[in-house]
Amino acid sequence: MKKNFIRLLLCGVAVIGTSQYLAQAQQQVSNAQVAAMVEALRLAAPQSGGSNNGYYSDWQVKPETLKGWSKTCLKKEVTPTQFQNSPELAGQVVSCITRRELNKQYTSATKNNETTAVRGVACWWMTGSYTECKTGFTATYVQKVAEFYKQQRSKPK
Numbered sequence: 001m002k003k004n005f006i007r008l009l010l011c012g013v014a015v016i017g018t019s020q021y022l023a024q025a026q027q028q029v030s031n032a033q034v035a036a037m038v039e040a041l042r043l044a045a046p047q048s049g050g051s052n053n054g055y056y057s058d059w060q061v062k063p064e065t066l067k068g069w070s071k072t073c074l075k076k077e078v079t080p081t082q083f084q085n086s087p088e089l090a091g092q093v094v095s096c097i098t099r100r101e102l103n104k105q106y107t108s109a110t111k112n113n114e115t116t117a118v119r120g121v122a123c124w125w126m127t128g129s130y131t132e133c134k135t136g137f138t139a140t141y142v143q144k145v146a147e148f149y150k151q152q153r154s155k156p157k
Contacts, residue, residue: 029106029117034099036152037118038091041098041125044144056080057090069097105130118149 045060055062061069063080070078073096083090101124105117109130122145123133133142 029099029102032153033106033114034095034102036149037098037102037121038095039152040118040145040148041094041122043148044122044141046141056084057087057094059090059094061090061094066093069093072100073097101125115146119146122146 042058045058047060053060056066061083066080066083067077070076070083070093073093078089078093083093098121101121102117105120105124106112106114109120110116119133119142120130122142123138124130125145126138126141127133133139
């Protein structure tokens with residue numbers, strides 16, 4: 001009887017410890033963090049000066065990228081024209097993808113380091129890689145996103 005009680009007690013401790021660990025691992029970024037990141041990406045988007053540069057919306061998204069993102073987020077494909085002509089639709093797709101990537105970086109890759117997560121997502125946004133933005137144009141872009149993000153997060157609600 002005493003052995004069963006000890007086993008039950010140890011199992012309970014293990015379950016509680018595991019559930020607390022899983023809750024921390026699944027911690028999601030806040031809506032404010034996502035909104036700040038979305039706006040930082042928009043503000044830092046390279047502007048080519050022309051409307052027919054092959055990229056769409058204020059976030060300068062490639063059509064082939066948009067296809068996958070809209071399927072992931074909306075469960076349907078959105079055309080570049082729809083994306084370009086609807087800031088609400090564009091914002092919805094960009095917010096969805098940004099949340100996904102910021103969560104990945106924040107909880108897994110950077111161990112809850114917000115600045116490093118933001119830099120990783122900015123690099124991924126530009127290159128498809130989280131870490132290949134150490135020099136040149138991409139490093140400058142990542143720095144701009146990080147600065148805009150910091151400005152957005154410091155604004156009063």
